Amino acid sequence: MNTYKPRPKELATEYLESYILENNLKAHDRLPPERELSQMWNLNRVTLRSAIASMEAAGRLYSVQGRGTMVAPRFVRTLQNLESFTKYASHYEAKSETRLLSFSKVECDKHLSQRFQRMLGEKLYRISRLRILDGVPIMIENAFIPCDLAPGLEEHDLVKGSLFAVLERSYGLIMDHGEEKASITAATAEEAEYLEIKPDSPAFWIVSTTRTPDDVVVEYCRTVARVDVVEMSSVLRWDYAGGADHE
Amino acid sequence: MSDANYKSPLYIQLREVIRSKIEDGEYPVGTAIPSESQLAETYDLNPLSVRSALSALKYEGLLRSVQGKGVFVNGPKAERDLETLGGYRQTMDERSIAAHTRVLLKALRPAGPYYSRLLDLEEDDSLWFTRRIDYMDNEPVALEEIYIPEKILPSYGDVDIELFSIYDIFTWNGLRPTDADQTLRVLFLEPSRAKLINLTADQAVMELSNLTRDAKGQKIEFTRNYVRPDKTEFFTHYAKE
Numbered sequence: 001m002n003t004y005k006p007r008p009k010e011l012a013t014e015y016l017e018s019y020i021l022e023n024n025l026k027a028h029d030r031l032p033p034e035r036e037l038s039q040m041w042n043l044n045r046v047t048l049r050s051a052i053a054s055m056e057a058a059g060r061l062y063s064v065q066g067r068g069t070m071v072a073p074r075f076v077r078t079l080q081n082l083e084s085f086t087k088y089a090s091h092y093e094a095k096s097e098t099r100l101l102s103f104s105k106v107e108c109d110k111h112l113s114q115r116f117q118r119m120l121g122e123k124l125y126r127i128s129r130l131r132i133l134d135g136v137p138i139m140i141e142n143a144f145i146p147c148d149l150a151p152g153l154e155e156h157d158l159v160k161g162s163l164f165a166v167l168e169r170s171y172g173l174i175m176d177h178g179e180e181k182a183s184i185t186a187a188t189a190e191e192a193e194y195l196e197i198k199p200d201s202p203a204f205w206i207v208s209t210t211r212t213p214d215d216v217v218v219e220y221c222r223t224v225a226r227v228d229v230v231e232m233s234s235v236l237r238w239d240y241a242g243g244a245d246h247e
Numbered sequence: 248m249s250d251a252n253y254k255s256p257l258y259i260q261l262r263e264v265i266r267s268k269i270e271d272g273e274y275p276v277g278t279a280i281p282s283e284s285q286l287a288e289t290y291d292l293n294p295l296s297v298r299s300a301l302s303a304l305k306y307e308g309l310l311r312s313v314q315g316k317g318v319f320v321n322g323p324k325a326e327r328d329l330e331t332l333g334g335y336r337q338t339m340d341e342r343s344i345a346a347h348t349r350v351l352l353k354a355l356r357p358a359g360p361y362y363s364r365l366l367d368l369e370e371d372d373s374l375w376f377t378r379r380i381d382y383m384d385n386e387p388v389a390l391e392e393i394y395i396p397e398k399i400l401p402s403y404g405d406v407d408i409e410l411f412s413i414y415d416i417f418t419w420n421g422l423r424p425t426d427a428d429q430t431l432r433v434l435f436l437e438p439s440r441a442k443l444i445n446l447t448a449d450q451a452v453m454e455l456s457n458l459t460r461d462a463k464g465q466k467i468e469f470t471r472n473y474v475r476p477d478k479t480e481f482f483t484h485y486a487k488e
C-alpha cells in the first residue's frame with residue numbers, strides 16, 4: 001500500500017491546529033512567537049509562516065503588527081434549534097446587539113405566497129435586523145410574518161426582545177419546527193456595508209421556514225451571514241430502521 | 248435581500264427580473280440567457296450593472312458561465328439532507344443523478360499531532376488518507392478528504408472505493424455510524440486544489456466537515472468535503488427541544 005507523507009506546510013498547519021486544541025485557545029488568545037514554534041516543532045520558519053498565512057486567509061488566525069498572531073473569533077451557529085440571539089450570544093460570553101434596519105409591510109409576491117401558502121397580495125410584516133456580537137456585525141436577518149397572525153407587531157420591541165418570544169407571549173404562536181437551507185450568495189453593496197465586508201464577497205445565504213405545532217407557517221426568514229466569522233454546525237444522526245442502537 | 252422595488256439599485260432590479268424569468272420558465276434550464284451586451288441594451292443599463300446582477304445569480308447557482316459559450320440557466324441542485332443516513336453517494340444514488348467518484352490518492356499516513364487528537368489515536372498510529380473527486384453528470388462537484396484510523400478498517404486498502412461507498416465498507420466490518428458532528432464553512436481553496444473541482448482560487452467553496460462516531464462513541468472517520476456552491480445546498484430540519 002502507498003504511504004503518504006504530509007507536505008511540510010500541511011504538517012505545519014496540523015501542528016498549529018493541534019496546539020490550538022491542546023491549549024484550548026480561544027478567540028484572541030495569542031500564539032507563541034514564530035521562532036519558538038519553529039524550534040519546538042523543528043520546522044523551517046518560511047514553511048511555518050506560509051502555514052500561518054493560509055490559516056489567516058481562512059479566517060482561523062489573525063496577526064497584529066507588534067502583537068503577534070492570535071486565534072480569530074468564530075461564532076458557531078447551530079442549525080437545528082430555535083434559540084434566541086441573546087441566548088446564543090451568552091454561550092460565547094459575547095455582548096450581543098441588534099439594530100433594526102427596517103420594519104415594513106409588504107405584499108406576498110409569487111415566491112412568498114408559495115412559502116406561506118397564502119394569496120398573492122396578502123400583507124406580511126418584513127423585519128430586517130442586523131445582529132452584532134462583540135462589536136462585530138455577523139448577520140442580517142430578514143423575517144417575514146403574516147400580519148393577520150400578529151396584528152400590531154410593530155408595537156413590540158424587537159431590538160431588545162426576542163421575536164419568537166413576542167410571538168409566543170403576545171400572540172400564542174408557538175414556534176415548534178421548521179426547515180432550513182444553507183448556500184452561498186454574493187453580498188450586495190448594501191449588505192456589505194452593514195456587515196463591514198467588501199461588496200460581492202461570498203456570504204452564507206440561509207433560508208428558513210418555521211411553523212407552529214399544527215404546521216402553520218409563521219415565519220420565513222432570509223439570512224445573509226459573514227463567512228469569515230460565522231460557521232454553522234449540526235449533528236447528523238443515522239436513523240436505522242427498527243430504531244438506533246442503544247448499548 | 249431579494250425583494251426589490253423601483254428605488255432599488257438597477258443591478259438588483261435586473262437580478263430580480265432575471266430570477267423571475269428563470270422561475271417562470273422564460274429562460275429554460277440548460278439554455279443560454281441573452282448576452283451581457285444584449286441585456287445592457289434591452290434595459291439601457293451599463294455593462295457593469297449587468298455584470299453585478301449576473302454575478303450574484305451565479306453565486307446562488309441559478310446561472311453559470313461556460314467559457315466561450317455564454318451564461319446558462321443551471322439545473323436543480325442535488326439536495327444533501329443533513330439528517331438522513333449515508334454519505335454523498337447514497338444521497339445522490341437515491342436521487343438517481345449520474346454520480347461517480349475518482350480517487351486521486353489513497354494511502355497510509357501517520358496520524359500526526361492533529362489527527363491523533365481529533366480521532367483519539369497516538370501520533371504514530373496509521374490513518375487511511377483518501378482524496379477523491381465526486382462527479383455528477385461528469386462534472387466535478389466536490390473534493391473529499393477522508394481520514395479513517397487503520398485499526399478501524401484494516402481492509403480499507405483492498406476495497407475499490409470508486410465502486411463501493413465507505414458507508415458500505417463500515418457496514419461490512421460490523422460498524423454502524425450513529426452520529427456525526429458537522430461543521431459548515433465557506434472558504435477559499437489554494438489554486439491547486441480549487442482547480443480539481445474546476446474553480447479558480449477567487450471562487451469560494453462550502454466545506455462540510457464530519458466527525459463520525461459509532462454506537463460505542465468511538466471516532467471512526469473524519470471527512471472534509473469541499474463542495475462547489477453552485478452544485479449543492481445543505482438542507483436541514485429543526486424542532487423545539
